[in-house]
Amino acid sequence: LVLCASILLAQVNRFFYDYTYKLDSLHRENSESEMMVLDVSGNNSRFASYPKMVFDSTISATVKKSVMSGNTNFDFSGLKAGKVLWEVTKNIPEKTTLYIPISAERYALENSGKLDWKILPDKSEIEGFTVQKATIDLGGRQWIAWFASDIQIQDGPYRFCGLPGLILKLEDIKGDHIFTF
Numbered sequence: 001l002v003l004c005a006s007i008l009l010a011q012v013n014r015f016f017y018d019y020t021y022k023l024d025s026l027h028r029e030n031s032e033s034e035m036m037v038l039d040v041s042g043n044n045s046r047f048a049s050y051p052k053m054v055f056d057s058t059i060s061a062t063v064k065k066s067v068m069s070g071n072t073n074f075d076f077s078g079l080k081a082g083k084v085l086w087e088v089t090k091n092i093p094e095k096t097t098l099y100i101p102i103s104a105e106r107y108a109l110e111n112s113g114k115l116d117w118k119i120l121p122d123k124s125e126i127e128g129f130t131v132q133k134a135t136i137d138l139g140g141r142q143w144i145a146w147f148a149s150d151i152q153i154q155d156g157p158y159r160f161c162g163l164p165g166l167i168l169k170l171e172d173i174k175g176d177h178i179f180t181f
Contacts, residue, residue: 014038016037034083040155044090045161046089048088049084092161092162095110115138131169134163141173141176142173146170
């Protein structure tokens with residue numbers, strides 16, 4: 001019974017976001033895009049590139065299968081790892097960790113505490129959900145978030161969480177980084 005209860009309570013909710021970003025501030029007309037995934041399980045979540053997640057899991061499964069069969073020939077030439085290599089894990093509200101790969105190392109930047117959101121009365125609609133506007137200054141940027149209080153998950157893309165509902169759209173005011181549900 002305890003095992004069944006823990007399995008049922010460990011349900012993961014998966015949300016997909018289109019992440020559009022500008023790489024060059026001198027050529028603002030150029031942008032890149034990648035599908036991102038937010039996996040939420042209780043107070044914990046992981047936000048990462050979907051192509052990177054598929055790449056990592058395919059390599060892991062292939063290596064595991066090859067080790068079991070004794071085959072040591074690996075061909076990963078057809079796999080695409082994705083362009084966005086960073087990922088974020090959260091333990092809401094205690095800690096947010098941004099993992100950034102630099103060269104062969106992976107660095108973790110931790111932040112603790114709640115985010116200081118300013119919830120505004122503005123409302124709109126995204127994908128059939130009524131959303132409300134909130135703003136915050138974080139990382140030297142001003143951000144605008146639209147959250148759906150109908151979805152009782154206090155999380156969102158990248159390092160953002162703590163609003164009374166799931167963040168469905170998030171962008172900095174310059175439009176350099178846009179996450180859309």
